[in-house]
Amino acid sequence: MRSDYLQLINARGELVAGNGSGLRIPPLTTVRPPPDARLKDAVACPGEGPCLMVAVLRLDGRVAQTLFGGEEHFVLGGRLMPPALATPYLEIGFGTAVLIASAVAAWATWMVVGRTLRPVQEISATMREATASDLSLRVPAAPGDDEIAEFARTSNLYLDRLEKAVSAQRRFASLVSHELRAPVSALHVQLEEALMYPDEVEPRSALRLTLRTTERLQAIIDDLLAYTRVKNSGMAAHQQLDLVELVEEELAALPRSGIDIRLHRSGRPTVMGSRVQLLRVLDNLLANARRHARTCIDVSVARSDRQAVLVVQDDGEGIPPEDRERIFEPFVRLEEGLRLDPGGSGLGLAVSRETCVAHGGSLTVEDCPSGARFVIRLPVYEQPSAADAA
Known part of the structure; x- marks a missing residue:
């Protein structure tokens, strides 16, 4: 790389030699390479004039021993910094570009995630409405075989089973009510008749009749308990x-x-x-x-x-x-x-x-x-x- 300024500096920071431009100005920088390195880059901005990009090179020890009796010397090479780097506009532009890119990426992510999760939101809304008011509703079927489509199919299967279970429970409750209504009504009529016509109804006959009705009622209740116990509890100790x-x-x-x-x-x-x-x-x-x-x-x-x-x-x-x-x-x-x-x-x-x-x-x-x-x-x-x- 071509350098506009070249200088040779001794360990005390004194200018020993340089090219025409380098001899006319003070040492470019006081920066020195660390002990474990021979080269270091730096930026020097003199009070007047543009900033310089400076490279500081420590001479090899054998060269310093041969030429300068072992004293450390440094070669400084400087070049005018390009205008784009010398002003803050590049940093501002770069920062602005990063912000714009981040905003675009965030917007794109929001759009993609929103579009991806929209079917999930629709499924959740339908599930809430179905379980709250109408079990006949079904979630919209998503196309394809991805996880969302599988979620939709599983949700519909769950609603199918739930609707069948609730319908079976309602039907069973209706049947139980119907079966219990007959003996209860009969018992009510028998007792009412015995009270309204005490002279015409023989007490022992009425008691035997009501006893048979209560026995039928008890048999129905016992069978109901046995049915629900087996259906809901499964097999007993075997x-x-x-x-x-x-x-x-x-x-x-x-x-x-x-x-x-x-x-x-x-x-x-x-x-x-x-x-x-x-x-x-x-x-x-x-x-x-x-x-x-x-x-x-x-x-x-x-x-x-x-x-x-x-x-x-x-x-x-x-x-x-x-x-x-x-x-x-x-x-x-x-x-x-x-x-x-x-x-x-x-x-x-x-x-x-x-x-x-x-x-x-x-x-x-x-x-x-x-x-x-x-x-x-x-x-x-x-x-x-x-x-x-x-």
Whole structure:
């Protein structure tokens, strides 16, 4: 790089030599390189004239020893500073450019983030409105397969499940109200009649009638409690149960009747479950079969792959295919059931299915030549082997 000023300075700061321009001015600067460096840059601004960019070079020790008896000498090279660097306008312009660039970047970021999060805001607003007033609302479906689109699909799935759950609860509450209204109304009429016509109503007969009504009311409430307990709490404390032994115990407790009950065994499958709950399921199915059977009931226990299969089949009228799922809904009763058991609550089969589901199994109605065939399937309990235990 060409220098406008060249000077040779000794350790005392005295000008020893220089070019024509350098000899006419004092030493350019008093700045010296640090001990661990030979070169240092500096800016010198004399009282008059423009500022200079100065480079200070310490002579090599061997050169200083040869030429100057070991005394340190420095070579100063100076060059006029360009006008752009000599005025504050460059710094101001650079600072202004940085500020403008930062503002543009912030605005662009705000626009991009706002556009990206706008669907999230719309989803959140729709979710708030749906959960507050209208569960039928759905969030706008975002295009693509990114995280926002997945969030929209998950939100709609959540709203679908929430709407179904709330609708089921409302329907169940309506059904419960309807079922409880009949015995309560009947009880009210019976008591009102006894009070209004004391001379015409025989007290003991009225008490027996109201007692039967309260027993029906109590049965409905007990079935409701059992249904909600199984549906919301799931399976109770479970233990290993021999399914054949469980069936034999229930059959031995049944009262004698004209219906022949035959037990068929194929193996002795073991299941994990609640004895009380599974006995209640079996009691419901047997009571239902005894109401509808003409002459006999067949109960079979077998194992199929990894499932225990329990079948209760009667030789009655059977269940139409279109009603085989409806009968497991709470309070649904077919005409035949109402005729044979007018005091029933319509919750026995609903409780039975929920209990089987809570035990990891199922309860269905399958085809058969005559009558109704109820089939329970439960997971078989496998005794862990010694290798598994180790």
